[in-house]
Amino acid sequence: MATATTAAAAAETAGRPVVNFITGNANKLREVRAILEPAGIAVRSEALDLPEVQGTLDDVTRAKCRAAAAAVAGPVLVEDTGLCFDALHGLPGPYIKWFMQSVGHVGLNNLLAAYEDKSAQAVATFGFCRGPGHEVLLFQGRTHGKIVPPRGPATFGWDPVFEYDGQTYAEMDKDEKNKISHRFKALEKLRAWIEAGGLAE
Template sequence: MAPCVNFVTGNANKLREVKAILEPAIEVRSNPLDLDEVQGSIEEVTQSKCRRAADLVNGPVLVEDTSLCFNALSGLPGPYIKWFSSEIGHQGLNNLLAAYTDKSAEAVCTFGYSAGPGHEPILFQGRCSGKIVPPRGPSRFGWDPIFEYEGQTYAEMDGAQKNSISHRARALKKLQEWFRDHAEGSVTAPQ
């Protein structure tokens, strides 16, 4: 029987990508709880969300936090990309780098897994280096149209291509390896 986790997200695009990458090896059940996000480092934000989710679900949970780090801005907007993006959009994110020649950026995805309340979160992080460009491709998912990796924005890639190279895919590969090595048969089904 495959291990099963509650993926705590209200983002249908994230859920679709996570299910496409993990299943059927790890069953992913959606739980769209709205979790408060603390201010802090990428890791602190994910750990806090994971602890809160485990308490609320009272079982095994998986949470995710995505960051977009502009090298010219010493890593900002980082874990606050969701808020930056919703306020200033793709053009505003490009404008943040207008005064800099360095348009390089790093997409960072951090998953937190907890077996349940009282269990310390285990973090799995994936990183993908690229650069910030004017929007190209469909605007279906967050900042995908402005993050370019090897000549294509995430938005210009089909799902399978993105899911093979993205920051999220790299983090989930680490999670899959951990489950394969440590959690086989020891993960209880969510309530």
């Protein structure tokens, strides 16, 4: 028998396409919902402990997506985010989470101390899979900016050191960021695919 909670959730998403976003990151979940839900796409969330593999941005996302699909035995959406320094040929890339934990915002700047080129790309790669054994579809967005000494609230990863058009992500209003971010660009591709009937195929 459905509980009141599940019944309410079903009513809330009735008639809307639904994606099951696998994340334990509340900030990411808020951004994904802020971008997809105005387009009529309901976002559910589930936290799983997924394996961290080595490889390219695409490799890491595919591996996470396959593991998540196997764990829930159904359709899933996962994301992997990278911060790619041009002077370092794309590093830290998909390993930015571990770099942030070990060296912090100042350390990220120090990685580029010997280089004049401070340019970087923020990259979001979403992977969607219908379930175990199915193909993983990728939707990727990139925003070009540069690495600067930290400015703004230090509440969301490396946002304080990534500058776009004169402001760091951390200094931007959330709605403003959600119109230009790497995550927005990737989710726009996902949204277009869903609106073209991708989930119904």
